[in-house]
Structures are given as C-alpha cells and as structure tokens.
Amino acid sequence: MKILVIEDESKVANFVKKGLEQSGFEVDIAADGEEGFDKFRACEYDLVLLDLMLPKITGWELIPLLRKRKPTLPIIAVTAKTAVEDRVQGLNLGCDDYLVKPFSFSELLARIQVQLRRGITLGTAELRVADLVLDPLKRKVSRAGKSIDLSNKEFALLEYLLRNKDEIVTRNMIVENVWDSSFDNFTNVVDVYINYLRNKVDRGYDQQLIQTVRGVGYALRSTPS
C-alpha cells in the first residue's frame, strides 16, 4: 500500500512517514501542493493524506484536482483549523475523512486503515466474526446460535465494529460514526457502551471478541492481537 503525504511541516511529515512505514506502508512526502500534485501524477497511490494549508497550491485547491483524476481515491485532510465551516467545506470538497491538528497517530492510522478497506463491508449482507452474527436488515444478533438482545445504540455500535472488524477503531471514530457527534464527553460513553456490549456478547464465552487496544480504542476480532 502506497500513501502520499503532502505536508509542509517537515517534522509532522517525518513522524507520519516513520510511523506509517513501521506499520508496513510505503510513504512518499511532498512539501507543498505543487510537489504533491507532481508526485501524484507520477505515481499510483492508494491514499493521499494532505494538509489543507499548503504553500503554492492549497489543500482546498488540490482536492478537486486529485478527485478529478481518481474519483475513488481515499483522501484524508489534516488541518489546524476547527471552525465548523472548514470542516463542512473540507468534506464538501470531496475528502473522505478529516483530522484536526494535533491528532493522535493511532487515530490517523486507524482512519487510514478504515479508508483503505472502505466499501468492502458496506451493504446489507450478514456481518460475522467467529461465531458472532449480525443481520443489519432484520436487526438481529446471535452468538453461537443464541440470540442476543441489544438496545439501538448497542446494535449500532456492534454493527460499526463488525463493519470494521479486525481493524482498530478509536473512540473518536466510534463517537463520530455511531453517535454522529464529535464531542469529547462522548468518549467516556463509548467505554460504558463497550462494557455493556461485552457483557452481552462476550460474557460466558472463552473467546473474547471485543478487544481493548490500550491508548487507542477497540477492535473486534477473532484472534488476540
């Protein structure tokens, strides 16, 4: 997997490159929008990570250019701005996800992985991991054939975990996707819901499917990490 990082702060670009390389990605760095666009044209990338405030060609200008050439390319934008309109503008311009500086690297990594797997688990087909089965249409969950009763939020949370199974999802990602919100207060709520879910899904089974990734978030997987 090859990722293009367009970031004018060299130290940010460096730790992102280092971290992503440790995680097995191939990373190219561009220091401004122009260089970024040149590299993008010269090479095939699986994902572009770009800062919105770039010299020469800004991220806002760059996103439509990239989109035009590769409509399905996952683009993640990074910015130091938080104002809501920026966020809306960023998503309208066609980036797939959005991170605000300062961000946690684990958060970035988790989002990149989700973007790269995007599309695979969408749809209404049954979702499963090990002996846990979730039917999005009938809204039914069962483990080892035993049906499990879940509240709406618990169901939405489990569905989100299942759609991203084997991936680490951060609390922020869960809050944004399950609660449709972006406030810190909710990250505590996530922990509580995860506990509920664990009680209903994992209790009494040898295999613990919902796993905590310390300092990052959670993952639903059939094998221990």
Add this chain to the structure above:
Amino acid sequence: MNVRTLRFKLGLTNGLFISIFFVVFGYIRYQTFTYRADRNFDRRLEQQADFFSENLRSTPEGFDWEPSATPADVMALDAIRPFFVLTDLEGRILREEYYGYYVQRMLDAQDLNEILHRPSGFTDAASSEGRRFRFISSTISFPSGQKVVLHLGRSLDELNDMKREYWLIWAYSVPLVLIISVGVGWFLAARALRPFGEVANIAEQITSQKLNTQIVNVRREQEIQRLVQSFNAMVARLSRSFEQMRTFNANVAHELRTPLAILQGETEVALRSSKMSEEIRSVLISNLEELGRLTRIVNDILTLSEVEAGSQILEKKPVNIRTLVADLSEQMQLLAMERNIRIEVEELPDAIVEADDLWIRRAILNLLDNAIKYSRDGGRIQVSMVRDETRVHVSIRDEGIGISEQDQPHIFDPMFRTDPARHRDSGGAGLGLALVKWVIEAHQGQIRVKSQTNQGAEFQLEFPLSRSPGFTPA
C-alpha cells in the same frame, strides 16, 4: 424616592434656589413697596396741605374762620377729606370742622397736644381705639400778616391694610412657590436626565460579545452628543483591545497546534517501536497523557475565541428539546451508573426550539457531565422540564458538593475552576461552562445556577419556543 439620584439633587437644589431667590426678592420688593407707599402717602399729604393753603391764601382779605365762610372757603375745605385742625402759632384751636372735631375727640390727648403745638413737619398719632394716623403741620402766612397753622391728618388704615395684604400674599406664596419650583425642578431634572438613561440602557446591552454596538445619537443637545461620542469612542477602544486579546488567544492556541502535533506524533511513533527501556517508555506514556491534556486546553481556548469572535455559525432548525434531553440523560445514565448515581428524568413535555442541534447537545451534555462529576457516589440527579406559552425551562439538579456563593458569579467565566487542586484530574481548562453559557445565549436563552456548598447545584436553562407555525412535535 432615592435621595442619591442626580434627579433628586437637581430637583431639590432647583427648588431651594428658586425659593431663596423668591424670599429675598419678595423681601426687597416689600421693603421698596412700603418705602414708596409711605413716601407717596406723605407727598399726598403735603399736596393736600399745599392745595388747602393755596385755597386759603386765595381769599385776599384773609382767612375768615367765622362759620359764615365764603363759598370758596367751603369748597376749599370740602376738597379735603382728611381731618384738619387750624391753630394759631401757640396751638390754640382757631377752627375745626366736623372732621377736626372728630379728630379732637378720638385722638390720644398727648398725641393731639404734640400735633397742635407743631408748626411744621409730620407727626404720627394713634386713636384711643388703636387706629393710626399721620399728620402734617404747616404754617400758612396770609398777606395780611396773619399766620395760622394747618394740621392735616389722614388715617393710615388703608396704607397699613395694603402693606399687610402685600405681606400676606408674599408669605402665603412662599410655600406654594417652594412646592411648585421643587416640582418643576423634579420634572425638568427628569427631562434633562432622560438622555442619560437612554445612553445607560444601550450601554447595559453592550457585552464583550457585542462590543460593536454604538449608541445612535438621537439627541441634539451638545452635552449629550459629547457624552455619546466619548462613550462610543470608549467602546470602540474596548472593542479593539478585546479584539486584539481574542486574536492573540486564537493565534497562540493556533500556533501551539503544530508543535503539539509534532510532539504527540513523534512520541506516539517512538512508543510503537519496542527498542527502548521501560523507564523511557513510561516517561513517554506520561508525556503523551500530558500532551493530550494540553491539546484539550488548546482546543477549548480556540473554540471559545472562535465563538467569541463570532466565527462559529449556528445552523438553527426546529429541535425538540424533549427528545434531546431524554436521549442525553439516557446516555449519561450509563456513565453515572458506574458510580451508582441515578439520573431521574421527569416526564418531559414536547418543546420545539430553533436551535443548532450539535451545540445544544454539547451544552446540555456538559451540564449533565458536570452534574455527574460533582455528585457523590450513590447520589441522584434530577432532570426536569417545564413549558409555558413562550418558553421552555430545563432544570438539571444534583445533590453533590455544590458551588459556594462566592464562586457562583464566576463559574461561567472562562478558565474558572472552583477548586484548582480538586478537579485537576477531570481534564479541560474550565472552559466548559463558559461555552455552555455562550451556546445558551446564542439561542436567546438564559442560564442560571442555584446552589449552596454541599447542598448540590441546580442549573436552570431557558429557551424561547420556536414560533414557526404548523410544526407538529415529533
């Protein structure tokens, strides 16, 4: 009536000044009046005496004091209504008419004696009944060489009555003038001070968020114009320094983000590799936690400076506060249960408010979060909602540690923490309630707190209901 108002002072001073002026002026007028009246009286007496003398002298054969006087004599005597007595130089009475007789009868004997022996000049006399008279004596020389003295007197009653009347009018009008002038002063003061009230009313509406407000000068009075101008200039200066402060805050927070991002990212990436001692690892993990806290503070400062600068735009649409409060209470119940805290939600009425869903959620969530944070384990939080014709009232009450009275006015200030040592672990920079207040006020709402130390705290919110017609609550 507040005696410490400018209006009171102006009204009273005005009244007092007018009254003192009136008293002094009235006294001077009275003195002038009496002086002139006395002088007029004397002059008139003199004129009458002269007239009488002329008439007497016009009889060339000398004055005939026999009763068979000439018609000219009679006319001359008749022309004088005052009392008169004619004497020789030694004061022996030569002639007295009816009036003269009357004068003799009624005047005090000593006074009469004094008059009769006076060849010229004025004499005051009193009757036995106490009536006052004034006499003029003048010697008339006839061509024949005969000399008689005329004593002509008039009653002072009329003059004294006039003086008394004048005095009474003046005396009675003093309190009246006092009342009227204080009243007029009170009214004029109010009129003159009204523009100040108007200026004050506008000034009261100016908050740090609305510093661009300028007072529109509707008055043409120069003094008020000057006040308004200097006020506006002051507000403009304030606005500039607030603006500078906000920009500074925003810039500092903004500038901190990149170094923070680098610190956090590099630390995290370093931690992912296993090539380090446990000691360094634990230091890095601790650093990472502190960086997280720093990040939250920077984010909060930035958000607050953004909302204060007005760059946060609310997207308002009809929102049912009931579902919002119910949802959030249910979600937070889970957090609360970890510490055995119950969130009791009363039956809530539907209440549609024009609101930005995200921000309102954030505000109410913040309050619920605080209620849990400051509750004791096993405590209770009550959430209730009341709706009236135009507004909805939301109340969130906990039974926790409460807020001391001295802290209450400050809890909505940014960066205010009730007890620095106590809540350091709970994160944030104390911006929570400042943001909540901003959100509520941005929805034309109000937030109040009722609390006592160790008696819990109640936060009361109030929003105007949406007036969009035909909207049926979901």
